[in-house]
Amino acid sequence: MESTQDRIKFILQQFCPVSDTTVHLIVPYLEKIQVKDKELIIKANIKCKYVYFINSGLVRSYYTGDGKEHTTWFGVEGDFVTSFYSMFTDQNGYENIQMLENSELFRLKMEDFKKLVKENVELNQFYIKVLELGYIYWEKRFMLLQIHSAKDRYHHFMETNKKAGVKIPLGILASYLGITQETLSRIRSEY
Amino acid sequence: MESTQDRIKFILQQFCPVSDTTVHLIVPYLEKIQVKDKELIIKANIKCKYVYFINSGLVRSYYTGDGKEHTTWFGVEGDFVTSFYSMFTDQNGYENIQMLENSELFRLKMEDFKKLVKENVELNQFYIKVLELGYIYWEKRFMLLQIHSAKDRYHHFMETNKKAGVKIPLGILASYLGITQETLSRIRSEY
DNA sequence: TATAAGTTTTGACAAATGTCAAATAATGAA
DNA sequence: TTCATTATTTGACATTTGTCAAAACTTATA
Incomplete structure (x- = not known):
């Protein structure tokens, strides 16, 4: 320890x-x-x-x-x-x-x-x-929200947060991405 | 001087x-x-x-x-x-x-x-x-984009930037607000 | 002033995402 | 395990905003 x-x-x-x-x-x-x-x-x-x-x-x-x-x-x-x-x-x-x-x-x-x-x-x-x-965190986060679709933002997050990404409940991740949980559920089911 | x-x-x-x-x-x-x-x-x-x-x-x-x-x-x-x-x-x-x-x-x-x-x-x-x-600027800006409609963001901007707001060309202001100039033109014509 | 260049408005339609309601699935406590 | 709770998925439809094209307006300048 x-x-x-x-x-x-x-x-x-x-x-x-x-x-x-x-x-x-x-x-x-x-x-x-x-x-x-x-x-x-x-x-x-x-x-x-x-x-x-x-x-x-x-x-x-x-x-x-x-x-x-x-x-x-x-x-x-x-x-x-x-x-x-x-x-x-x-x-x-x-x-x-x-x-x-x-x-x-x-x-x-x-x-x-x-x-x-x-x-x-x-x-x-x-x-x-x-x-x-x-x-830089907030500036990047703003730019992502401004010019990328919900699907792109989701994939970008999962790419850059491999470890944490899988542990986060869907509703909370959706609220981070600025979309509803229904939309996130649909994005995930597309693959 | x-x-x-x-x-x-x-x-x-x-x-x-x-x-x-x-x-x-x-x-x-x-x-x-x-x-x-x-x-x-x-x-x-x-x-x-x-x-x-x-x-x-x-x-x-x-x-x-x-x-x-x-x-x-x-x-x-x-x-x-x-x-x-x-x-x-x-x-x-x-x-x-x-x-x-x-x-x-x-x-x-x-x-x-x-x-x-x-x-x-x-x-x-x-x-x-x-x-x-x-x-604070970026955090606020992010929150505005995440939870407010295009119309709300426009009015909020004009409220908090009275002097500069009127001097800014429509296309540039639209790109600041994260919307197209057509949408901003329509928002403006509603009043 | 006439012309060209740039800016803003309008229309018709398309795409992305949200809303509401219900069905399923997963989780945790008794 | 079983029940209750919570989380996720699905469906039908509504809303917001975008796209493309053309028209109207404005501005600068030859």
């Missing part, structure tokens, strides 16, 4: 280089938690208190609009998770973050995370990298 | 507080340029060499997909402009940035901008703010 130290170093390194000094700096602030399938770690309409790193498991982010749930993102091992809008503005967020299976996470108080980002150059770089990747 | 100093200070302050020291630091790197209606300042498939601040005018960003132009963003006075993907990755960008009227811009070499962001805390904060606003 790997130490928190090693796991966090591994996770941070996926984003940008970090020294052991920086890892030592952040570790005391981390708390390891287990969360069960279907539970929420972040709820809409409240200020988000933590940022998380996924040690293992699968999560999704979704918001509610016209009575339906719209999935915006899936998180897997190594991903950084929080309500970005709430983090940026210190106001209530609009997304819920829910486990799609039993998962293990590291969490870190939002205020501590912000303090560390201000004080430590490498964590500042980490934060910038998270923002840059997030920017 | 205001000095470059004053204008840049005003523009930067729209994002976050900056001291005169920081303004003095950045000004020597800036070059003021005039660009004519329809000209491109950033072209797809090459590395983007500059970042820009719009002093006056109106610009759009677009990319080409399935033979059509897809407008992604409109920039007005005070906006920060560049090819974000190219800036993040140092690779070729995919967007073109074009004047929609004669405009005056400040430009700054990409390498100088990156150096300043590394060296100066306030400009680091400025860069983070640009990224945070960009993230």
Whole structure:
């Protein structure tokens, strides 16, 4: 079983280089938690208190609009998770973050995370990298929705998310792709 | 006529507080340029060499997909402009940035901008703010496209972009909204 | 001003996707 | 295992938006 130290170093390194000094700096602030399938770690309409790193498991982010749930993102091992809008503005967020299976996470108080980002150059770089990747994520996602058909979007998702794709329930995947579950069911049955 | 100093200070302050020291630091790197209606300042498939601040005018960003132009963003006075993907990755960008009227811009070499962001805390904060606003921009834009009809998206745009909205040619606005110009023409004629 | 070039509107029809309702299938708890 | 619950599939039809072609309008310029 790997130490928190090693796991966090591994996770941070996926984003940008970090020294052991920086890892030592952040570790005391981390708390390891287990969360069960279907539970929420972040709820809409409240200020988000933590940022998380996924040690293992699968999560999704979704918001509610016209009575339906719209999935915006899936998180897997190594991903950084929080309500970005709430983090940026210190106001209530609009997304819920829910486990799609039993998962293990590291969490870190939002205020501590912000303090560390201000004080430590490498964590500042980490934060910038998270923002840059997030920017690209949404820009790509927008372009896919704008110019590709439902069928293309489905196949593109399954191509680029081979592992997670098969574990995600149809209704949730449909809401991620921006289509109804009936349409997704029909797309799947065409093959 | 205001000095470059004053204008840049005003523009930067729209994002976050900056001291005169920081303004003095950045000004020597800036070059003021005039660009004519329809000209491109950033072209797809090459590395983007500059970042820009719009002093006056109106610009759009677009990319080409399935033979059509897809407008992604409109920039007005005070906006920060560049090819974000190219800036993040140092690779070729995919967007073109074009004047929609004669405009005056400040430009700054990409390498100088990156150096300043590394060296100066306030400009680091400025860069983070640009990224945070960009993230929110795309997330919102995605959500609008995912859950609202063409008509709703049009009205929402005209509401939130009163000044720019009326200056934008129908075909370009349609491509921003993700619909054909025929559909936008019909939406407009309904009132 | 006349002409050409570009932009917007209109019409007829096609394609993609949504809606609602019901039938089936899968899953989990007693 | 069995029942209840939840998830998925299927069918019939409605709605939204796209496509293609032509007409009308606007703008710039020779």
